[in-house]
Structure formats: structure tokens, C-alpha cells
Amino acid sequence: MRWLQVLQLLALLVFLSDAVEITTATAVIRCNPPARGETTRPVTNQTMSTGSSFEYQCNVGYECIDCNMTATCLNTGNWSIPPPNCSRMDCGPLPVGVNTEGISDEYNTKYLDYYRYRCLTGYTTNDTTVVQCLASKSWSHPPPTCHVRNCGTPANGTNTKPIPGNIVTLTDTTTLMNVQTDTNQILRLQ
Numbered sequence: 001m002r003w004l005q006v007l008q009l010l011a012l013l014v015f016l017s018d019a020v021e022i023t024t025a026t027a028v029i030r031c032n033p034p035a036r037g038e039t040t041r042p043v044t045n046q047t048m049s050t051g052s053s054f055e056y057q058c059n060v061g062y063e064c065i066d067c068n069m070t071a072t073c074l075n076t077g078n079w080s081i082p083p084p085n086c087s088r089m090d091c092g093p094l095p096v097g098v099n100t101e102g103i104s105d106e107y108n109t110k111y112l113d114y115y116r117y118r119c120l121t122g123y124t125t126n127d128t129t130v131v132q133c134l135a136s137k138s139w140s141h142p143p144p145t146c147h148v149r150n151c152g153t154p155a156n157g158t159n160t161k162p163i164p165g166n167i168v169t170l171t172d173t174t175t176l177m178n179v180q181t182d183t184n185q186i187l188r189l190q
């Protein structure tokens with residue numbers, strides 16, 4: 001009776017050690033590093049065990065909307081999902097500047113695309129006129145504000161001088177100025 005119990009115990013131990021070996025063998029299945037997609041960042045260079053998960057990340061300036069980014073290492077040794085296909089971020093339509101020329105129809109609004117604003121003829125600006133679509137998904141600068149070009153005070157002529165404050169700005173951006181002369185003529189300056 002006692003011997004029988006010992007034998008049963010031994011058999012159980014053998015069975016258990018087999019089971020442990022089987023468990024170990026199952027856990028040995030690992031996934032190779034997940035593939036790097038064309039639009040995803042480099043992946044960790046490590047094999048991973050079954051059940052562990054990996055988070056894909058888009059390249060800078062790219063995004064994947066409503067994508068499943070989490071891959072799980074399956075017990076087949078494969079990852080549950082392939083790398084996502086991320087797309088270039090889009091900064092959207094350009095805001096309109098003040099006194100700038102109309103924005104041409106053909107312009108691109110995606111990551112790293114840029115656009116150069118132009119002032120209307122006769123207008124100028126010190127603002128940055130080149131804006132670029134950034135990885136923050138927004139344009140690098142606000143649109144410029146252009147001001148009427150100021151020619152400064154006209155020079156004195158021979159026997160003529162400008163009358164201070166007598167400058168008239170016209171809508172066609174030509175500036176007229178009364179200049180006192182011997183004959184009170186009006187000079188047209190451009």
C-alpha cells in the first residue's frame with residue numbers, strides 16, 4: 001500500500017515535469033521584431049514572446065487615423081497585424097493674408113509643403129511670407145499683413161518743396177502730392 005502510494009507519487013512527479021517541459025516549450029515560441037512599414041518608425045530589434053504587444057508609430061509628419069496600432073505576438077510566431085499605412089499630415093487650407101494676392105488653386109497642404117504669399121502690387125510687408133506645413137499639423141507662420149508701400153517724403157525740387165501732411169492715398173496705389181511751385185501745379189508722383 002505504502003509502496004503503491006510512492007509509485008503513484010513518482011508517476012505524478014514524472015507527469016508534472018513533462019507538463020512543465022511542455023509549458024516551457026510553448027513559451028519558447030517568439031515573434032521576430034515586427035516589420036518596419038514604409039511609413040512607420042524603426043522598430044525595436046528584439047524578439048518578443050507570445051502575448052506581448054508592440055505599438056507601431058508613424059514617421060514624423062505622418063498619421064494613421066482610426067488605425068489599430070497595437071500588434072500582438074501570436075502563438076504562431078506571427079504578429080497579429082501588419083505595420084499600418086500612415087499618411088502625410090494635411091495642414092488644410094491656407095488662411096488668407098491681409099492685402100495679399102489670391103491664393104492660387106494649385107498648392108499642396110501636406111507635411112513639408114510650403115507656400116509663398118505675395119503682397120498686392122504697391123503693398124509690402126515685413127512679415128514672413130513663406131509658410132510651411134509642420135509635423136504639428138499646422139502652418140509655421142500666420143499669413144502676412146501687407147501695408148501700402150510708403151515712398152517717404154519726396155525730395156525738394158528746384159524752387160519746390162512738399163507740403164507736410166498733404167499726402168493723398170488713392171485706391172490704385174498711386175500717391176498724389178501737392179507740391180508748392182511757382183505756378184501751384186500738382187505733380188504726380190509714383
Ligand SMILES: *[C@@H]1O[C@H](CO)[C@@H](O)[C@H](O)[C@H]1NC(C)=O
Binds near residue numbers: 045
Ligand atoms: C539586431 O540585433 C542583432 C544582434 O544583436 C544584430 O546582429 C543585427 O544587426 C540587428 N539588426 C538591426 C536592424 O539593428
Ligand SMILES: *[C@@H]1O[C@H](CO)[C@@H](O)[C@H](O)[C@H]1NC(C)=O
Binds near residue numbers: 076077078
Ligand atoms: C506566419 O508568417 C509566415 C510568413 O512570415 C507565413 O508563411 C505563415 O503562414 C504565417 N502564419 C500564420 C498563422 O499566419
Ligand SMILES: *[C@@H]1O[C@H](CO)[C@@H](O)[C@H](O)[C@H]1NC(C)=O
Binds near residue numbers: 069070071072
Ligand atoms: C487591434 O487588433 C487586435 C488584434 O490584432 C485586437 O485584439 C484589438 O482589439 C484591436 N484593437 C482595436 C482598437 O481595434
Ligand SMILES: *[C@@H]1O[C@H](CO)[C@@H](O)[C@H](O)[C@H]1NC(C)=O
Binds near residue numbers: 082083084085
Ligand atoms: C498597407 O498597404 C499595403 C499595400 O497597399 C497593403 O498590402 C497592406 O495590407 C496595408 N496595410 C494595412 C495595415 O492596411
Ligand SMILES: *[C@@H]1O[C@H](CO)[C@@H](O)[C@H](O)[C@H]1NC(C)=O
Binds near residue numbers: 124125126147
Ligand atoms: C519694415 O521694417 C523696416 C525697418 O525695420 C521699417 O522701416 C518699415 O517701416 C517696415 N515696413 C512695414 C511694412 O512694416
Ligand SMILES: *[C@@H]1O[C@H](CO)[C@@H](O)[C@H](O)[C@H]1NC(C)=O
Binds near residue numbers: 154155156161
Ligand atoms: C526741403 O527744404 C526745406 C526748407 O525749405 C528744408 O527744411 C528741408 O530739410 C528740405 N528737405 C530735404 C529733403 O532736403
